[in-house]
Amino acid sequence: xxxxxxxxxxxxxxxxxxxxxxxxxxxxxxxxxxxxxxxxxxxxxxxxxxxxxxxxxxxxxxxxxxxxxxxxxxxxxxxxxxxxxxxxxxxxxxxxxxxxxxxxxxxxxxxxxxxxxxxxxxxxxxxxxxxxxxxxxxxxxxxxxxxxxxxxxxxxxxxxxxxxxxxxxxxxxxxxxxxxxxxxxxxxxxxxxxxxxxxxxxxxxxxxxxxxxxxxxxxxxxxxxxxxxxxxxxxxxxxxxxxxxxxxxxxxxxxxxx
Amino acid sequence: xxxxxxxxxxxxxxxxxxxxxxxxxxxxxxxxxxxxxxxxxxxxxxxxxxxxxxxxxxxxxxxxxxxxxxxxxxxxxxxxxxxxxxxxxxxxxxxxxxxxxxxxxxxxxxxxxxxxxxxxxxxxxxxxxxxxxxxxxxxxxxxxxxxxxxxxxxxxxxxxxxxxxxxxxxxxxxxxxxxxxxxxxxxxxxxxxxxxxxxxxxxxxxxxxxxxxxxxxxxxxxxxxxxxxxxxxx
Numbered sequence: 001x002x003x004x005x006x007x008x009x010x011x012x013x014x015x016x017x018x019x020x021x022x023x024x025x026x027x028x029x030x031x032x033x034x035x036x037x038x039x040x041x042x043x044x045x046x047x048x049x050x051x052x053x054x055x056x057x058x059x060x061x062x063x064x065x066x067x068x069x070x071x072x073x074x075x076x077x078x079x080x081x082x083x084x085x086x087x088x089x090x091x092x093x094x095x096x097x098x099x100x101x102x103x104x105x106x107x108x109x110x111x112x113x114x115x116x117x118x119x120x121x122x123x124x125x126x127x128x129x130x131x132x133x134x135x136x137x138x139x140x141x142x143x144x145x146x147x148x149x150x151x152x153x154x155x156x157x158x159x160x161x162x163x164x165x166x167x168x169x170x171x172x173x174x175x176x177x178x179x180x181x182x183x184x185x186x187x188x189x190x191x192x193x194x195x196x197x198x199x200x201x202x203x204x205x206x207x208x209x210x211x212x213x214x215x216x217x218x219x220x221x222x223x224x225x226x227x228x229x230x231x232x233x234x235x236x237x238x239x240x241x242x243x244x245x246x247x248x249x250x251x252x253x254x255x256x257x258x
Numbered sequence: 259x260x261x262x263x264x265x266x267x268x269x270x271x272x273x274x275x276x277x278x279x280x281x282x283x284x285x286x287x288x289x290x291x292x293x294x295x296x297x298x299x300x301x302x303x304x305x306x307x308x309x310x311x312x313x314x315x316x317x318x319x320x321x322x323x324x325x326x327x328x329x330x331x332x333x334x335x336x337x338x339x340x341x342x343x344x345x346x347x348x349x350x351x352x353x354x355x356x357x358x359x360x361x362x363x364x365x366x367x368x369x370x371x372x373x374x375x376x377x378x379x380x381x382x383x384x385x386x387x388x389x390x391x392x393x394x395x396x397x398x399x400x401x402x403x404x405x406x407x408x409x410x411x412x413x414x415x416x417x418x419x420x421x422x423x424x425x426x427x428x429x430x431x432x433x434x435x436x437x438x439x440x441x442x443x444x445x446x447x448x449x450x451x452x453x454x455x456x457x458x459x460x461x462x463x464x465x466x467x468x469x470x471x472x473x474x475x476x477x478x479x480x481x482x483x484x485x486x487x488x489x490x491x492x
Contacts, residue, residue, distance in 0.1 A: 100413045113400075153490065
């Protein structure tokens with residue numbers, strides 16, 4: 001049984017058909033990379049999966065449990081979207097940390113709000129302590145234990161992105177999504193972020209990574225999807241995609257990268 | 259007889275007179291802020307409304323108020339009711355003890371409307387300058403819209419608008435002097451009376467000291483705020 005399955009995902013922006021029917025499935029512990037040139041729809045696909053955009057058509061399910069069905073308005077209500085989102089963690093290109101909060105508070109804020117929303121009588125002090133402990137242990141895992149009281153502006157881009165990863169992990173999502181996580185970083189900082197992602201793979205974290213880092217996609221992914229013009233042009237193992245591409249557009253895409 | 263004690267006495271008397279007027283200046287200043295700030299938030303929300311007629315009317319109103327002199331708006335609000343509707347502002351007088359406040363209220367009304375429009379534009383800019391990524395980060399973390407606004411966005415908006423707000427509020431300190439043109443007995447009015455009745459002109463220049471001191475206080479307040487919020491940013 002697939003952890004995530006998406007069928008027939010379509011999305012238009014005005015007259016532009018950005019996604020023309022995407023099917024994909026993802027097993028637990030699998031790392032899926034999505035590659036393709038700008039405008040191919042890869043970011044939009046990721047955003048439809050975690051409900052930053054709402055798909056026009058298609059079905060998304062987690063463990064065979066339908067969390068979105070484009071033909072049923074129930075799945076477009078705020079309540080349904082809030083619930084569906086929590087299956088996914090998201091790491092953005094621009095980190096999007098909250099500038100006015102310390103690193104630790106960046107991690108605990110949403111976790112605390114989510115918990116209090118569902119348990120009105122929770123013991124706030126105890127909850128804070130638990131979340132602080134969890135945040136500290138996540139931060140030591142990514143090697144930033146000593147930065148927990150700093151503000152985001154005091155960190156390098158790579159450190160900020162690692163904090164953003166920890167913030168997403170704080171809510172223990174089923175699937176962690178990355179939208180070009182290293183595009184804003186120089187090669188040195190890119191390395192440290194990719195190392196964290198690699199470590200997560202070793203711990204069997206399920207991930208979808210939209211990326212321009214071809215070497216990374218080849219080394220870390222279990223499967224690679226190449227998108228072209230709103231459709232999946234080709235998919236397969238990294239070896240199949242990079243060493244033995246079938247489609248002419250993929251061939252030229254990989255040739256351009258070299 | 260030495261002239262000095264008399265001059266000293268003059269100085270003290272003038273200072274007291276101006277200080278009395280300055281009380282009215284302060285009342286106008288603080289009451290304008292108290293009413294204009296919440297009104298501005300409403301204006302800002304309306305001018306961002308997705309319902310086009312509302313946002314268009316709001317923006318047109320803001321454009322008209324910002325595009326005409328405050329002096330003209332004071333004249334219109336204080337004199338137009340009497341000229342056009344035969345209901346001069348003195349007819350619906352509000353009293354404070356024995357002092358009629360109708361001119362003060364008229365002037366306050368004009369100041370509130372005028373400043374609410376300027377503040378509204380500052381608020382709007384402050385809200386629109388928040389990067390979209392902040393909203394998206396909140397969304398993917400499962401936060402509701404109100405949690406997003408009050409826990410994440412609001413403080414960033416306040417930080418964004420501090421400098422332009424400080425600017426505008428220092429301008430308000432000095433703009434209060436315009437109220438004398440519609441018979442509000444604020445400090446500048448008091449100084450003009452000393453010139454008219456006692457033929458002494460220096461109190462007019464002396465008012466500058468009051469304005470400067472008060473502006474300095476306002477500026478210092480905003481500097482402290484900026485320092486407090488500034489440590490989160492490079």
